[in-house]
Amino acid sequence: MADLKSQIPDELRFCISPRTMQMLGRENVSSPIVAVLELVKNAYDADASQVTVLFRRASTEGGFIVIEDNGEGMDFKELRDKWMVIGTDNKLQEPLTERGRVKVGEKGIGRLALDRLSKRATLVTHRANTDGLMLTIGWTRYERDQGQLQEIGHPLAVVPPNRGGHSGTTLYLTGLCDRWTSRGYEALYSDLSLLVPPFETELVDFKIVFDCDEAPDLSGVVASPMAAIAEYRLVSELSADGGIHHTLTHRSGEVVEDCRRWHEAFDDVAEHDKPSCGPLRFTLYFYLREVSSLRGTGIKRAELLHFLNRFHGVRIYRDSFRVKPYGDPRSDKDWLGLNARRVQHPGGVGARIGEWRLAENQVVSSIFITRRDNPDLRDQTNREGLVENQAYYDLRRFVLHGIQFLERERQKRYHRERGKREPEIKVRPTLVTVRQQLQEQAQQLRKTAGDLRGTFAEAEGSTLLALADRTESLADHLEAAEETYSEEETERQLMLGLATLGIAMAAFGHETARSINQVLGRADLLRPVLDDLPAERENKARQNLDALIDFARRIEAWGQFALDRVSRDKRTRRNIDLNQTIETPLKAFEGMLRRRSIKLELALADNLPPLRAFAMDIEAIIINFITNAFTALDPTPLPDRRIFVSTAYDTERDIFQVTFADSGKGIRDEDLDQIWSPLFSTKVDERGQPVGTGLGLTIVKNIIEEYSGNIEVEGHGHLGGAEFRVMLPHRYSRREKDGYNE
Template sequence: MPEISFKVSSRTMRMIGRQNVSSQFVAINELVKNAYDADSPNVTIDFTEGTLNGRGQIIISDSGSGMDLETIVNKWLTIGTDNKEREPMSPNGRVRTGAKGIGRFALDRLGEVSTIETFYDPDSSGIQLSIDWRKYNDSTEGFEGIKHSYEYIDNHLKITGTKIIIDNLRDTWNQEDMQELYEDLSFLIPPLQPEHMQFDMEITSGDFPEINGKIEPATHDNAEILLESTVSQSGEITHELHHKSGLSVTSVLQWRNLFDPPLLFDIGPSCGTAKVSLRIFIGPEGRKLSTVNVRDTAFRKYLKSFRGIRIYRDGFLVKPYGLKNNDWLGLAPRKIRQNQGVIQAGLGDYRLSNHQIIGKVDISRLYNPLLEDRTNREGLIDNNAFKDLRKYLMECIGFVEMQRQIIEASKIDSEEEDNPRDVIEKAKKRSRKTKNHTTSNSKTTKANDNGTDKPKSDVDPSTSESSDPLKDTQSFPTGNSNADNNNIEDASELNSQLDKVIEASERLINENDMLRTLSTIGISAVTLSHELKADILNLNIARKIIIMEISKTNFEVDMLNKQTDSIYHSVGRMSAWTELILRRTQVSRRKMANDFISNTINDIMQNFINSSAGQNITINYQEIGEARKIKFRPIDLESLIVNLLSNAIKSLKKSSNQPKFINIIVDYSTDVIIRVEDSGLGIRRYGNLLNSEEMKTIFLPLTSYSEEDGTGMGLSIVKSICDDNKWSIEAVAENEYSGATFITTIREIE
């Protein structure tokens, strides 16, 4: 049977060259990669004068291994070679970046004529190869029928390496193009590259000399947070986070635990091993940036140019990930959906945006074979391996977000802020001073109007100790009765407005107190809900039994006595619960008192003991040192103790530890310290005790580690009470009884 074969037209060169390489910038990148694959420590891209008009030359030079004639014929001039797949490592240990064997056709994309001068041996001649790409425009000529001339040239400098000279340029290169190329090349080599991959690039331009020089990757020294993370083939993920404050956090977890529910077996991601480096910049768009002056134009430009997360394979950028307007992880819309601040958001709900992150993902052809190129070399195929890479990256970002919340929460603990009530009292004093000053000057002005002498101040204003701005600015009288009267009227109006602001502020503070109290009542109601349900059920059962008994001719007195006792105890517990609620809402409880705190604590203890009878929980009270009266608002101490007792009782109900008890210890030795400890489960998440960093989050609003999905408000209320009164509180995840301990230090008011 006769046979026939395909023929390849010379026009194929245009398809795999000019038409396959998407832009002149991609073409330059491909040629720079060739220099890297040749083990060159550097590459120079020189745009001679005239490239602005398309008349100059582009000269790309490296000092790599160069090529001999055999290499040129059997590899460089052979389309689609697989030598880089068969020999993925260069002699110096670099992972070669090319794979499809078509990178040299980037030359056709850049210009019509190319000259390659290459030196393989410093002691031997080099080879000069000339290629006129216009020859491939003739569709009648067979592909392999087109020939290119070469000759041997002297190597008088005794060098190795390759120089490519491109003439008859297909593009003009203006200043904007040069700037874009510079940025492209600066992204090509990632920051923090290892020494074995050190690769310097330099660019020169005859038309734009201001751009000449070494291409530097951006520095990340000003980041607030640095994350280094790796995922192994077996699925072990290791996070190492460093904060600018010096804090470091390390976390290790398994890939299977990223799924809900977790996978049954320890397996790794299909993408293979990967390394992630993230730099987090907070506040680049005008918000507070702690380590950098946000008015610094250069830094703003840096953030704008380099933000995003890029992928580097064997040290080279994989486009278009993380480049301008390429939010490939969808971080911006994710931030819009949950746009709460780092403190306002519930733990795990805070989101970073794309413009706050500069990062890179390191992959390799050797270890990530399933992360495959698209045919146009622009991006990776969206297969399962790529999806796993995305999942791993989102885990890294989520870890940073969580840790930033923890860090910011710990910073709040150390910041002293004025008590809102203190601010109101200061405003009241200021208002009273101003009113008295205004009234005094009003009388003086009237006296002056009646012809009396003006008072003479015996105090030199320049030496006055007063720093009250209201007092300093209202220097009555002026000697002009009309002006004096107008000033007094203005001051009176200001005082009136200030009174309204004070009144509104006090009302808001009182409303906040009431809401906090109601929240506390709700939390304790949840804690005692089972007891209340049981008491209601007991009452219904007792009622039915009594009705049944008294309907009999010969009813049993003992049975009636037993049921009335049951009713008595149930009503007693419900009465104690009612007392607990009613006393918390009394207005008098919101006023400052000078009392023994034991009176308040014992009152609450008795209510809880009566309300939780039958739970086999003992509540003990102990004082150390000589008790003394202190000033405090009962509602604050009550809410604090109620919330801590509610937490302890919830933990004890779930615990099998025996005996079940709660200790409340008040120590008067120095400061007044209240210690609440229990023999429950301790502070845990998924059965594991919280570490020191996680413990910093337990006082955040809407944060709950309860497996029963608690409200996440109890400890937040406790923390806000302490902050308002300038008290302090700390927690211990596990004490000597296996339970939790909370230690509150009361700041005594002078």
Template sequence: MTNTVHKQIDQPFRPRARVLQLLGDELIGSARLAVFELVKNAYDADATNVNVRLDLVSSQKPSITIVDDGEGMTLDILQSVWLVPGDEHRQKQRESLTRSPMHGRLPLGEKGLGRFAVHKLGNRIKLVTRAQHSDECVVEIDWNKLIAKPFLDEAPVRITVRPPKVFTDNKTGTMIKVSQLRTNWTRGETRRLQNQITSICSPFEEPASFQAVLELPGLESWIEDLPDVREILNRAIWKFSFRLNNGEFEWTYEFRKIPGLKLDGRTIKKSADKLKLPPKTGDDSSEKDVVALKENLSGIGRLSGEFYVYDRDREVLRLLADVQLLTGYLDEVGGIRVYRDGIRVYNYGEPGDDWLGLDLRRVNIPTRRISRNIILGAVHLSLEESTGLIEKTNREGFVENDVCHELRRIVLGCLAALEEERQIDKGRIRRLTGKPEDPTSSKIEKPIEDLRRELDNQGISKRFAPYVEKIESDYRNMQETLLSAGMSGLNLAVVFHEVERGVRALHQVISKGTDLKAAARQAKDLMRLLDGFSVLLRKDSKQNHSARKLIETARRFNILRIRHHKVSLSCPILEGNAQGFNSRFAFSLVLGALGNLIDNSLYWLRVQWPDVQDSQSPTKRKLHIGLTSDLSEGPAIIVADNGTGFQDDPEYLTRPFFTRKPSGMGLGLYYANLAMELNGGQLLFPHPGEVNLPDQYDGAVVALVFK
């Protein structure tokens, strides 16, 4: 039997003429974005000035005209580039790092699709362009006639070559006039267009070589009362500027004096600092890269930025002038934008685009976190260096790859550095205005949900389900008890902090799938911790316990993490037969306090000594847990390390919600202090010499002092 072929045909694709209109409609989300794209094209054409003229009343036929003074196009460029969808002209320039002759720019466009933005604006297009030493070229397109043709190759576009009429003398550039507009340009839409045009260039780092202006003949009043961006920036209470290069973090924090408040401003400058990164998973206990290293900037390159932050508390707003103008502007354009080579990457920072999750992030810690409606910010990238960040074809930010995720993490780390200092001044403001520092209202659902999912993944949900249900039930009961006792604020937040910490630790043990007995033991200890919280309401459940046993239990709970992070642990009391001291205390609560101190040390050791690739090298991270009788206040358990140490006074360290960890709630040391006070002891921060520590422990030193 033979294979019979009747006919073979090589048939090329024949796009319908309407495909060009579809490109404009589907790739460009709005008429304002279409104008934005055409202005970007002018930047790529090496223009210095772009004029956007919106004629709505001066003629019977409303129109939009965009004129630039760039290099213009020759007949050959028109034919081989502008009229060729998807042409690689700009992409090749960028890949070869070929910069423009006048301003030395790399092209922003690379897909050859931005020009179809013009079809989003209207049905009739007239393009006039002139390159140096060339005649003018004119292209006119009637979109309705063009798409009436069945196929694209049956819809030719006529190009007229003529002596210069628009770009006379030695002028060059491009003019695009669009009529039969497809958008109803209302006052509100026009004001949003003005805000968008002013945001094309960074107001913080505006390139002197490029400027875009909107003209609205006959309707100037629509936009003349819009606030000047720089005037709004000058009214910010906080300013934070930063640079990150090769892992070195340089920043300046400025708190400006508020009119009517007897509170001095302050400025802090840091160079060669480490940028602490928020965890990828929501739990920093297992993260290796807690600070930004050179590797974290791969595909991103150097970056810098500015954050201007405002205060919308009623007590502060009443001290300010033109409050409605300020808050209205922040509601409309608040957020953090991204700029490459000084030109905006759309649509980061647009209303509805919370690309950093700022508003959600603020829910759990409203007194400390910054939301979109109190910040005007910009992040600046180098187009040449940020090769791993690829703009989406639909102009809605970068492709969601690993580099984009790392950029988001880095920017959040920079924001957290600002929040660290801001919380100090925010507290000073609140104390002066008499506003209490509201406690957080966190929820336990998320960590419990994560734990259940991990149990399912490991196939052990049946065995551990009773533990999880008991933990959740006990937490609910404790919540109701605290609420009924009128203690719904800070103490409830502390309960959540400790329960979440325990659930996360249990989740980590189970996810490793190595020791189910250890996991069961940890679940039971978490239930005992909840039982121990009754001390917050009843102060009669203390018993006599050994400090040695407390340290031994804490070491057992944390030894896997200590080894995972390559920390050298010293526990002298456990290396001999000495028993140490006994004291009366609630074991679970003080164990939680000691666990918090270990958590803090493990984090700050990673900040001070970032992870290196060579796992064979001896560890530089050192942790000491021991006993001392050298303090006059009483016998104590000492936790010391060679991490970064404390940079704040003790009064701040034990204040609720005060933290310098990007993902921290600021309750760890507060809880430790509260637990010790409830047991008749105290939390102290002695000098290493006071407790006779070896010289190698030159970081944080904390003492749990018993009576």
């Protein structure tokens, strides 16, 4: 024991393997989209007025990404003590930037997003008017288990100042870990647009520029969609001499204005009095936190709530700098008392005019002041807000006056719209009412049976209790009917939406065909003009013109595809060639199959007898299968992407069989029984959010059942992915459907 004691130290310390860096990054940064967002947040936290996210050939092996901002940059001390320290608490200790922004980067591990994006990163950072620093990081060096994390060094060099002496940081990312796709670019753009409130550029001069050679339609300044989905936008101005002007714009475009003098707005103000706060301006966006307000916007309720959780409240900006703590979601200071007003008036918007109040978490608003125009709005000595003098109370009074104007006008509009609605039969409320009445009657019967116990024979009491049981049973059936009605109403709304989309597709198909003809005609006129250009410019111009024509042909093909799906011959039941009917939609998808590197394998039987059917029914089955396969094949490596379609005919049973299989991710065993249910969907986007209507396979099953057929599914068929087998009898009895012609 003595020998052992002499050989061991008095204490032990943890050692950190280099692989910890990768484990931390990949554990906390779930996707390349999240990684880019973290780096953009870092630029925001560096007080940048602009950050540019640049992609070049990012779908290929040699692609790269550049993220450049014009923020404050870093000197050597900050680079060493903050950026190179993993998990720093800098943002907890200093939650606000020099310009008053609330820092939005998380956990102090944003730099690990670089490892999630690429194998090599070069950081170049400059303070204003000074030499800069260039740090090069090879992330593959952290893939080993040997050694200590802190033993791995990275080349650091001094570089000349930026042109013009500007500050900022640029990240060059090469050896990308992911091959970016159009869906990835779209998802990233969507998330970038949600990073800032709709008027952030006006507030703190911050904008995001997206520059992508493979998604030119998305390139440019990223616009926030949140301004467009606000129910109301209020712009209020107060002049130095007391003129008040409110302009309220509803989402529909309706504009209402209110103009009055200071003394006309408040009873306790004399005619000659002027606001002591000085001239003011504020902008307010009012949002409904309901799914119904987002229909047709492309914004999910979760995204709206995330946005409001970050930016709700009424903030104050002086000379473009935040005055804390006003409007800070983390502060419990409801400085306008909006939530207290809401508690005192809990009624809904349908209450009497003047009795509804909005809540603080429904508004995103900012007030703009300056030191020159608003000298009496002074900071407290502890810098935690404004001195609560007369100027402060006048500012508060003015803002609340604008909010009250919005509240009144919203109630007026609601009552006007409600008066226009035609009376309708409210099935579900009626079911609820009747069920509640039956439950009350059952309770009364039980009470009566108890009260009469001993007065009548036991048999009479048992009869009352049996009646109460039957009444409760009927109430239970009504409750089940409520649920069924609700589900069917939801499905009906989706079906109506899809039908409307089909009508719109046909209309746009005609319009598209005319427009494309015009484009192609003018393209032909341009060709001779290109001969007059210098050789190097002519080649580039011809390449662009050929690309334009190619895109136009694609649009033309999809426009024709929409028209073909609803042509009259497809809506007529007749003897059809099953193989030809299957091949028709598959040919329309040839371009998409090729661009997604999906190999289509056909094994269509010869000499099939004709099938009496509606062609659009068979095409609908194939289209639903193939669009589902596209999603299922997304995670499959390009060389392994396959779709198999076969036909056969069983002469003994007089049955057609169509088999559709893919090499995608397949269907989980626990989902096999649910895939036919309306609204059930296993599709998710890059961020793991559910997508799709959940009606595709429901429609397929309904069509097959109309033909007295059957469908079988294997979660993992002979290609590894889902495999469907459709059986259709040669002779069948089909129920006629409205809208089909014999």
